[in-house]
Amino acid sequence: MSLEQQLIERLQQLQPTHLEVINESAGHGGYYPGKESHFKVVIVSEAFEGLRLVQRHQKIYTLAAELLAPNAIHALAIHAYLPSEWQGQAPDSPECAHAPKA
Template sequence: MTLEQQLIERLNSLTPTHLEVINESAGHGGYFPGKESHFKVIIVSEIFTGLRLVQRHQKVYAEAADLLSPGKIHALAIHAYIPSEWKGDAPASPECAHAPKA
């Protein structure tokens, strides 16, 4: 099972109404086909109701803890919303200074 699939499986425990896990590894230094190191997560769940942003991130990190280790996920961008906040889009990720040059 890929890291992406494992991350999706773990985050489904937060009962999301919307979940996107995007592998952004290709935009970072050292990329090679099949590399899984940088991910962006967009998650919408009632479970975040009443929580500050840092608490929402802590919940996501707790579910993904074993995947955030050397040789696995290096970077995880988290966009966590409750349903009333979700407008259908999340901020774009910044470009990496070490991204492969075209």
């Protein structure tokens, strides 16, 4: 099973009303087809009620802990919202300084 699918399955424990897991590996140095190293997570869940932003991130890191290892997920951008905060779109990811040049 792909890292992306494993991450999705783990995050389902938060019973999200919206979940996007985006593999952004192609925009980073050392990319090759099929590489899974950089991900962006956009998640909306009531499980974040009463939590500060850092606590929301900690909750996600706890679920993804085994996937955040050498030769696995190298970078994880997290955008965690309550349903009342969700505006329908997360910010774009910045360009990587080491991205492959076209």
